[in-house]
Amino acid sequence: MMKTAVVTDSNSGISPEEAKANGIDVISMPFRIGEREYLENVNLTQEEFFQKLKQGLDVSTSMPSPGILMDTFDAKLKEYEDLVYIPMSSGLSGSCQAAKTLAEDYDGRVQVVDNKRISVTMRNSVLDALRLAKSGKNAAEIREILEQDAFNTSIYIMLDTLYYLKKGGRITPAAAALGTLLKLKPILQLHGEKLDAFAKARTIMQGKKIMLQAIREDAEKRLGGLSVENVRIDSAYTYDQDAAKEWKTEIESAFPGFEIYQQPLSLSIACHIGPGALAVTVTKKLQVM
Structure with a gap:
């Protein structure tokens, strides 16, 4: 029997069903939409969230209350x-x-890991923690391993619209207007801590090529090689499931032999970038001894 429990939050994308099957506790992230408070995956689904976003309601993120964490x-x-x-x-x-x-x-009985991740890369860390716990590692050892591993991953996200970045004050109205006029598709990168600008594409096809090449280069130059044994390649998206399925197929074609896991981006990211975003990630596999 494991001596160490694994707890995460809903930014990992781990569903209640997957959490129950693996014995993981997932704390739901709180949101305020309009005048109401919601909890991700409790009284707020992905579909409901994007419908409210389309209605133009103001969305603000929060963090779990101390009481919920302590309980x-x-x-x-x-x-x-x-x-x-x-x-x-x-x-x-x-x-x-x-x-x-x-x-x-x-x-010391509660060890909080800051391994700089979100969405599917965070999910990988949670599953790694579970494997480490099953191998007999205690919480402090798991925290140390995951924090040392923190930067061995990258996420690239292509946005469909600049509207939500402008609304959140992350770009100026003038820059958003120019980008919309030129039909630019911004590509963001998350490597370590914050979302940063990475590139701009004139078409969706060009944007996809930029992201796939970035993943290839990260694997080969920074993560020790592009092989199934060494890295995971995964995908994420916001709202548009048909576009996401097509994107997953394209990733599989670009990287034959890799099993591509795909999930929706967490709502904490989605509220800042809006629907129609496509993402791809690469993560160095953690070797559990």
Whole structure:
């Protein structure tokens, strides 16, 4: 029996069903839409979220309350010797630092991992933590391993619209207007902590080629080689499932032999970039001894 519990938040994209099957606790991220509070995957589905976004309602993200975190930690520590908590990257939210502050009251039994990830790359870390726990590693050892591994991944995201970046104040109205006029498709990169501009494409096809080439170069130059044994290649998207299926097929064609896992981008990212985004990720596989 495992002595260490694994806890994460809904930014990992781990569904309630997958969490239950693997014995993982997933804390739902809170959102405020209009005048109401919602919890991801509790009373707010992906479909409902994007319908509200299309209606032009104001969306703001928050972080789990200290009470919810403490209730979860206390419950797990009745069953396990210790636990590892993997929240979203500290570069994207204050929830990681808030959890670290709470963990100070648990005498080392709660270890909070800041491994700089979100979405499918964060999911990989959670599943790695589970494998490490099953191999006998304790929470402190798992935290150290995952934080050392933090930067061994990249995400590239092509946006369909600049509207939500403009609305959130992340680009100026003039830049958004020019980009829309020129029909530019911005490509963002998440390598480590924050979303940064990476490239601009004139067409969707060009944008896809840019992302696939970036993944290839990262694997070969930074992550030790492009092979099934060495790296995972995964995909994510916002809202448009038909476009996502087509994108997954294109990734599979570009990287034959790789099993491509695909999931929706977490709502914490989706609210800033809007529907129609396509993403691809590469992550160095963690070797569990």
